[in-house]
Amino acid sequence: MNTLPLEGIRVADFTWIGAGSFTTKLFADFGADVIKVESSERLDALRTSPPFRDGVAGVNRSGYFADRNTSKRSITLNLKTENGRALARQLVGVSDVVANNFSPGTMEKFGLGYEDVRRVRPEAIYLAMSMQGASGPDSKYLGFGLTIGALTGLQFLSGLRDKEPAGTGTNYPDHVPNPCHAAFAVLAALRYRAKTGQGQFIDLAQTEPMISLLGPAILQFTANGTVTERTGNERLPMVPHSVYPCAGDDQWIAIAAWTDEAWETLAHTLGKSEWLRADVATIELRIAQRESIDENLALETRRWNAEELMATLQTHGIAAGVVRSARDVVVDDPQLRYRDHWAYLDHPEMGRCLYNRPSFRMSDVEQVPRGPAPLLGQHTDDVCRHVLKLSESDIAALRSEGVLT
């Protein structure tokens, strides 16, 4: 098998919870040796977050944690002890990337701030991904994915105009914008280091990538003076463009058929030639009558099974997609199955359970993720022996001192 693109890169991973862990997972899956520094004294909150294998809580049983920590190694190191901090510095000294997503000041308290790291490892790339950045009036404020969604404008912009903002229903910035931006920045810095030998400090505020993605709404205000409002599923000039009910309980289909050609095809396919009237023949006219168009379309879609309607519309070249639940994407979707998106990996405590594969295939890379999430401290001895080069007696002593917990 070919070598993976990040083979030879070591990450001292102090991240926890959502966005940080997902960032380093991207590296681990593609070959980096990611050593997750944990402690039973201060657990990664995702280890204690549901869902759990069989609904039974336990630090090695969370599916949320597992999916975000594939292919990594875990060591337990009590950073409240002097020797624990010394070992962490030793690990940093043999790492290429040092990553954390704590509030500003936390790593400094452990003697692991950028200045400390630079002293032992000048060429390290130091990734700090706090909520609002390393400094500034609100930099010490608390937050998580959901509050970040609110802070960035994503929540305000998503939902119905006459109801409260709905957002995405998830901690969206944690899952895509922050991990992807952080990973991109680190890779760019690794490239620069390969050319110049120099490391650097990366300060990523977990609000800013999401706001960057909302550029058009920002410009609508700064250039045109208009505050973008929520529009539900309406995206003018695309009409029709919405989510329509299908037969059965809570079954829906998204349809976008807004060009003249798509609109005519839609009308013919649904047997509604009366929709080809002159008064809705152009997009301008359909925009003016969008409410009645949506109502009439919903009356038709209700008669259909969602899967059959999607297949029929797609046969005629109309963009349509069944609203799949988290169950449906696993059980029903033939494309995800064809792409082998779902990996079933064997975890020492959870057994065989479901993981995401990456959303892209690289032509020369097979078998990603490389392994399941680690047990808490599963690789402590391994890393002490082979990375930190400690003797068996040193390891035993550190363990009895409560450093390796």
Next chain:
Amino acid sequence: MQATSNLATENLTTRAASHDSALGGLRIIDMSGLAGQYCGKMFADLGADVILVEPPGGSPTRRDGPFLSAQAHHEMSLAFSYFNSGKRSIVLNLDTAGGQMLLRKLVSKSDLLIESERPGVMAARRLNYDSLVSEFSNIVMTSITPFGQTGPYAHYEAEDITLLALGGLLSLGGYPDTEPIAAYGNQAYLAAAQFAAVASLMALFANESCASPRGRHIDVSIQECVVLGLENAVQFFDLENVIRRREGGLQKLAGMGLFACADGFIYLMAGGIASSGFWENTIRWLEEEGVPRAGQLRQSSWSDHNYLRTDEAKSRFERIFAPFAQEHTKDYLYSNGQEHRIPICPVNTPKDLIENRQLSYRGFFSQVEHTFSGRNLTVPGAPYHLSKTPWRSPRASPTLGQHTAEILSELGLSSEAQSALFKSRVVG
């Protein structure tokens, strides 16, 4: 665009290397549409030379709103000018042999090709990966498509909303009593652009830092990019057989959710992840504020996670907290709640973001010129600060074909050859 410019004497190699930046020296061909334009922007903003290859008439992204002064003109799209700032534009008709030959010439001087044509289109032009790599052995090609290059849905039509649907995220968006509601702003396309950027840079880094570089094809499925945004919902199904649903407007747990205030909404996380301390802090804050019945939140029932899930707990919490929230502004609740170490945040509007003191402190918003109107636009700036190789405020987005002659000159084409290409409409 006229073929008269002979000013572009700088050749392609020196141009790319002249930037002292993280990605200086990389040349990228960006022929992607809505789903890839942000990927090219991420490269351009860190110093890569990104060449936007547009079809005659311009990229479809030029027709995507909002528009400056609401003028639906291909040079007035604000979305285009934001997502394409820092790139250079060349108009190439890739459905002609001449256009295909020029693209191959460009590929010969490039590190990465990003494209988002439907599967099969590039092969028909003999510009697919297998064809390119046989000539340019180290090329990285990133193809972004709705469902990936092959499979039962590979030729399905798609828009952002149908991909949010088939990727599952739409099932979590919106309110229990309405249809599912899609996230604002082409998030499926943007998710794909971001994963494409990470994958592409990983491949480029590997090529540059190993002894034996090689070509790589990266096949990005937008549907799968959406699936990665499902949080823990898939694991909830796999491990606990629970199917998460949309719950907009509801508290997730008592004390965790959206509340109306005097000038909008705030998001409060008094309960939830690692929350015991936040609950205590919330009670202390509410008592200091003299909120009636705040002390009731100390009753032992509130420490039971299962109780916090009940409708009774949620409505009890709401009766205590909502009247207080409604009397105060977002700003007041944010500052005072945070002073009490509670994760509480305003639901910011775009206007709030422009006025936000933390973003101002960080100098987050940046200026970019808009060539066609002559105006300066205020845009989101650096999404990350790299101490040695800072993000730079980009050049203006290109007008259609602005750099066609310049790039042809860099490819070594004489002005006679260029004139012929313009005349035959192979370039524009």
